[in-house]
Amino acid sequence: MSGTMKAIIKHTRGYGAKIETVPIPTIRDNEVLIKVHATSICGTDVHIYTWDEWSQSRVNPPYVFGHEFAGEIVKVGNKVTNLQVGDRVSAETHLVCYSCSQCLNGNYHICKNTKIIGVDTNGCFAEYVALPAVNIWKNPEEMPYDIASIQEPMGNAVHTVLSGDVAGKTVAVIGCGPIGIMAVSVAKACGASQVIALDINEYRLDLAKKMGATTIINSSEADPVQTVLSLTNGDGVDVVCEMSGHPVAMNQGFKMITNGGRFSILSLPTRPVELDITNDIVFKGIQVQGITGRRMFTTWQQVSSLLNSKQVDVKPLITHHFPLDEFEKGFDLMIAGKCGKVVLHP
Incomplete structure (x- = not known):
């Protein structure tokens, strides 16, 4: 042509x-x-x-x-x-x-x-x-x-959330840009018992609520770590999906995850992030995963199924x-x- x-x-x-x-x-x-x-x-x-x-x-x-x-x-x-x-x-x-x-x-x-x-x-x-x-x-x-x-960005959300089991587990999604909001909906559709969305943007927190978040936290108005701990009987969440890329938010995520939890990172921090690896990773025995793109083409099949079944709108x-x-x-x-x-x- x-x-x-x-x-x-x-x-x-x-x-x-x-x-x-x-x-x-x-x-x-x-x-x-x-x-x-x-x-x-x-x-x-x-x-x-x-x-x-x-x-x-x-x-x-x-x-x-x-x-x-x-x-x-x-x-x-x-x-x-x-x-x-x-x-x-x-x-x-x-x-x-x-x-x-x-x-x-x-x-x-x-x-x-x-x-x-x-x-x-x-x-x-x-x-x-x-x-x-x-x-x-x-x-x-x-x-x-x-x-x-x-579907392509939703695939990022699906890959992040479903890189481990979420059924019956508590999930925190840090960063409610569009992919973070989709991650909220995917986690809820796949059986998470709680989906906690964290951001400082009220507009996007409201969208996260509409998309299935059981709790929204404005991290500029409340202590996110203490709030999450209070929502989980002091245990912390089983899964953290890090979508913000902000060093402070990322550190808060490591503080709010339970021992043996999964921390999946899709975000791309623009500068090096300083972490307390000893106390927040090693002694907690958590699994830290870097997430890039979508599994080809397993993730696409998952995305299509979630949309076609109306489990995610x-x-x-x-x-x-x-x-x-x-x-x-x-x-x-x-x-x-x-x-x-x-x-x-x-």
Whole structure:
């Protein structure tokens, strides 16, 4: 398919982005071309947009960014046999090598040579995106495009929560950005006895409550550690899902976890975090896990099942819709923390 399209370009090594007209991508024999119907803004996109230290060291403008989307296949490469024009799809955003030791052991999500769509390659903040067929996830015909577009970040939440057992356990989710809020809903759907959501943003704490939190704690107004201990008969929580990346919040998480608990970290602190490893990890005998991406494609199956069964309803989390041309409004809301998920429509 020839022609041009609108796309949001990270155009400079500085703050912001802009809409430009660029060529529609061409596809290789093993790729598909997708018409994007919905694309959602991720925290990673905000890092790139605001040009923080992480993005300065990682991305190389100018390029199309964005990595969460849903759309319809409009062209397939000559070697693609499992997909066809008209399929409604999303995509796993990790482009992996399939040959390193991690990949050969089935741990594709921690491939040593991973590239990320919209970070290391052109992404989906555009009318069309070209991707390898092996990365494509087929969506049910009845799934709305906006909901389908947030399966990738929901996969992060599912991977974090379900990297161990939560049924009948107490769970604290620290950091109620969109993925943290989805983690609240996943933990509740999967049988957690208590789901405690912690943040300092009242707007997002209210969303967490709507999404299933049994208790919300504003950490700027109450001592989070003492409050959690009082909610758990002094024992502390069985599972902590760390989504904030804030050094103070992370340390509080280690103080509120029970002996033998699980501490799963999805967040990306922007600087080194000082921890009391002796007292908060070793003597407590806890398991600390780093979580990256989604297990390919086990996590996608879990996400799809949770959505299709209606055990998790993400509609309340999608708070804003904008045309692609009005992307700046969406980024302003994300930066201010006055939204859930923001979906753009090319």
